[in-house]
Amino acid sequence: xxxxVVVVGGNRTPFAKSGGxxxxxxxxxxxxxxxxxxxxxxxxxxxxxxxxxxxxxxKHPRDFNLTREAVLSSALAPETPACDLQQACAxxxxxxxxxANKIALGQLTHGIAAGTxxxxxxxxxxxxxxxxxxxxxSAARSAKARxxxxxxxxxxxxxxxxxxxxxxxxxxxxxxxxALTTERWQVTREEQDEIAVxxxxxxxxxxxxxxxxxxxxxxxxLAKDAxxxxxxxxxxxxxxxxVFGGDNGTMTAGNSTxxxxxxxxxxxxxxxxxxxxxxxxxxxxxxxxxxxVDHPTGADLLLAPVAATGRILxxxxxxxxDMDLVEIHEAFASTVAATLKAWQDEDYCTSVGLDxxxxxxxxxxxxxxxxxxxxxxxxxxxxxxxxxxxxxxxHERGPGSRGLISVCxxxxxxxVVLLEAV
Amino acid sequence: MTVAAQTLNAxxxxxxxxxxxxxxxxxxxxxxxxxxxxxxxxxxxxxxxAEYSRVCGFTLRSTVPPxxxxxxxxxxxxxxxxxxxSSVRLVGAVHVSNEMTLHRPVxxxxxxxxxxRADHLRRHxxxxxxxxxxxxxxxxxxxxxxxxxxxxxGVEVAGEPAKMPHLGFEPGxxxxxxxxxxxxxxxxxxxxxxxxxxxTSRVMARAFGFxxxxxxxxxxxxxxxxxxxxxxxxxYTVRVGFAKPLLLPGTVGFRAYEDDDVLHAxxxxxxxxxxxxxxxxxx
Numbered sequence: 001x002x003x004x005v006v007v008v009g010g011n012r013t014p015f016a017k018s019g020g021x022x023x024x025x026x027x028x029x030x031x032x033x034x035x036x037x038x039x040x041x042x043x044x045x046x047x048x049x050x051x052x053x054x055x056x057x058x059k060h061p062r063d064f065n066l067t068r069e070a071v072l073s074s075a076l077a078p079e080t081p082a083c084d085l086q087q088a089c090a091x092x093x094x095x096x097x098x099x100a101n102k103i104a105l106g107q108l109t110h111g112i113a114a115g116t117x118x119x120x121x122x123x124x125x126x127x128x129x130x131x132x133x134x135x136x137x138s139a140a141r142s143a144k145a146r147x148x149x150x151x152x153x154x155x156x157x158x159x160x161x162x163x164x165x166x167x168x169x170x171x172x173x174x175x176x177x178x179a180l181t182t183e184r185w186q187v188t189r190e191e192q193d194e195i196a197v198x199x200x201x202x203x204x205x206x207x208x209x210x211x212x213x214x215x216x217x218x219x220x221x222l223a224k225d226a227x228x229x230x231x232x233x234x235x236x237x238x239x240x241x242x243v244f245g246g247d248n249g250t251m252t253a254g255n256s257t258x259x260x261x262x263x264x265x266x267x268x269x270x271x272x273x274x275x276x277x278x279x280x281x282x283x284x285x286x287x288x289x290x291x292x293v294d295h296p297t298g299a300d301l302l303l304a305p306v307a308a309t310g311r312i313l314x315x316x317x318x319x320x321x322d323m324d325l326v327e328i329h330e331a332f333a334s335t336v337a338a339t340l341k342a343w344q345d346e347d348y349c350t351s352v353g354l355d356x357x358x359x360x361x362x363x364x365x366x367x368x369x370x371x372x373x374x375x376x377x378x379x380x381x382x383x384x385x386x387x388x389x390x391x392x393x394x395h396e397r398g399p400g401s402r403g404l405i406s407v408c409x410x411x412x413x414x415x416v417v418l419l420e421a422v
Numbered sequence: 423m424t425v426a427a428q429t430l431n432a433x434x435x436x437x438x439x440x441x442x443x444x445x446x447x448x449x450x451x452x453x454x455x456x457x458x459x460x461x462x463x464x465x466x467x468x469x470x471x472a473e474y475s476r477v478c479g480f481t482l483r484s485t486v487p488p489x490x491x492x493x494x495x496x497x498x499x500x501x502x503x504x505x506x507x508s509s510v511r512l513v514g515a516v517h518v519s520n521e522m523t524l525h526r527p528v529x530x531x532x533x534x535x536x537x538x539r540a541d542h543l544r545r546h547x548x549x550x551x552x553x554x555x556x557x558x559x560x561x562x563x564x565x566x567x568x569x570x571x572x573x574x575x576g577v578e579v580a581g582e583p584a585k586m587p588h589l590g591f592e593p594g595x596x597x598x599x600x601x602x603x604x605x606x607x608x609x610x611x612x613x614x615x616x617x618x619x620x621x622t623s624r625v626m627a628r629a630f631g632f633x634x635x636x637x638x639x640x641x642x643x644x645x646x647x648x649x650x651x652x653x654x655x656x657x658y659t660v661r662v663g664f665a666k667p668l669l670l671p672g673t674v675g676f677r678a679y680e681d682d683d684v685l686h687a688x689x690x691x692x693x694x695x696x697x698x699x700x701x702x703x704x705x
Binding site for chain 2: 128156169170171172176180295296297298
């Protein structure tokens with residue numbers, strides 16, 4: 001990379017369970033709120049930012065230009081261009097790399113990467129046959145042809161369709177896929193519940209210490225993440241019934257992420273430009289690697305980041321022990337547990353093309369301010385939540401501190417990003 | 423194929439042929455026509471291929487899946503066994519296995535010559551097995567061969583009872599789950615033009631001994647092939663065995679694994695313990 005790219009800072013809305021305190025807000029509303037908070041924090045009002053990239057996983061057809069429309073609603077100069085990107089749960093991390101790469105190439109001095117999602121305002125669509133009939137009717141040139149199109153209409157065509165939560169190629173939901181992984185890697189209920197408890201404890205402590213004061217802006221009367229349960233315990237989680245993996249399953253609502261509403265944004269800049277502008281620089285974006293697995297024929301859907309982690313460390317000549325902090329997105333507690341097991345598994349690592357096992361990390365360096373189980377997981381927003389969070393944590397530890405973000409995504413994909421404090 | 427051929431301008435309409443095929447044959451001795459049925463230089467409707475692809479889960483491409491080529495020959499199966507010289511009726515017969523070879527990628531708009539003959543009538547413990555042997559040519563080049571084996575109950579053939587073709591199955595955890603909606607039989611009928619009412623009508627399904635309508639075996643075959651579409655080579659042979667009828671609506675498991683040069687797949691019960699269909703692809 002020709003130019004050093006730094007994370008200046010971030011901003012997000014508090015996250016909430018779908019149908020909760022943010023239920024009235026659309027993706028447009030949430031994204032605009034996250035952008036405006038960032039603009040206010042870094043004095044960007046009325047200025048032209050190089051580019052804004054954002055995305056949403058659950059997206060209405062009317063939001064084909066979601067990000068540009070949010071920019072036009074925000075305090076940014078209307079001359080700020082924008083584009084929409086999407087890579088399922090890795091969207092917010094992929095938008096970060098899109099902007100970072102443009103800065104690295106000298107195409108931008110600064111830009112904003114973001115993501116938003118609301119499961120409260122999910123798009124409901126019409127059935128495939130009804131859509132085809134409507135398209136045929138609108139293309140028809142005569143009343144007779146239009147009638148002929150409508151004559152094919154059947155009552156069953158009229159049922160509305162909620163967005164599919166299944167992997168299209170397997171018909172299994174993400175939780176059901178993770179249940180297969182949970183069994184294959186023999187992840188126990190206790191391991192999962194411990195990860196969940198620690199996520200809530202860490203997030204509660206971070207809020208308590210004021211860590212999020214310059215990362216979150218209150219929205220619609222909500223000042224704090226609404227899913228967080230500081231008082232949760234192993235005993236309380238042990239009472240929950242399994243929701244994936246059948247009656248003997250170990251995955252519960254307590255150790256799986258909730259459907260969530262929220263948006264997050266991160267300000268990225270050329271290091272030299274940020275210095276000229278008097279903007280802070282928390283951490284440098286070092287590298288990124290994306291990977292995918294063949295889940296339709298049985299590979300673990302959410303373990304694609306393992307191959308990405310091995311490849312990025314090899315390329316940088318680093319080992320996992322060189323990482324001072326690690327963020328593994330908690331899609332499910334079991335995803336984190338299985339990822340850590342896979343890192344240590346020589347056979348698995350070589351089967352995905354790595355030279356050997358990745359190794360192990362000290363649990364005290366993992367998800368130190370909590371992750372998606374406690375915070376919530378508005379799909380596209382999570383990556384843009386993680387980048388400023390880890391950048392700030394590394395910055396606090398001092399220059400040269402290194403960190404890794406690992407995010408799994410639908411479709412058997414995974415994205416890993418390396419940061420280094422400046 | 424050196425047998426005498428009856429040449430048709432287009433694949434015959436299935437309604438009348440099926441009505442005829444529903445009439446019980448008076449003869450208990452199994453007989454099959456000696457001639458082949460042929461449709462020459464015919465191009466199928468691209469819109470029907472598109473809908474077939476949607477119903478079965480194939481990506482719509484410029485080249486067609488081999489199961490689509492089978493579907494094109496199917497009216498000739500019905501036509502042939504509805505012939506006066508046949509005492510084996512397709513309605514009521516059970517499709518037990520299928521094998522087809524795609525010799526080269528076949529374009530969606532190629533002019534095809536379709537030929538089907540009945541062959542290899544043999545005794546089985548429950549009646550008779552018969553092969554409907556199809557071939558598709560482009561000009562003189564053979565591009566596709568297919569053999570559909572049916573079991574006709576209650577008819578007699580001389581000789582030693584033959585065994586049903588059998589593909590191996592091992593239980594295992596499904597990698598996928600398909601939900602088959604109640605109207606799937608109707609949707610597949612509209613693209614396959616197979617009007618057999620056991621796939622769409624509860625009453626007719628009961629009349630043939632099924633508690634609910636059953637999905638066409640060739641849909642299940644096509645769906646399984648579609649699930650592996652990125653692993654299919656340019657030309658290959660695929661075999662399937664139908665173990666059990668699949669009732670609609672229903673939920674089934676799907677699993678695939680490789681073993682040397684063979685790609686195995688199975689459509690199973692939800693828990694992966696029992697097979698509905700087993701498939702093997704030679705690559």
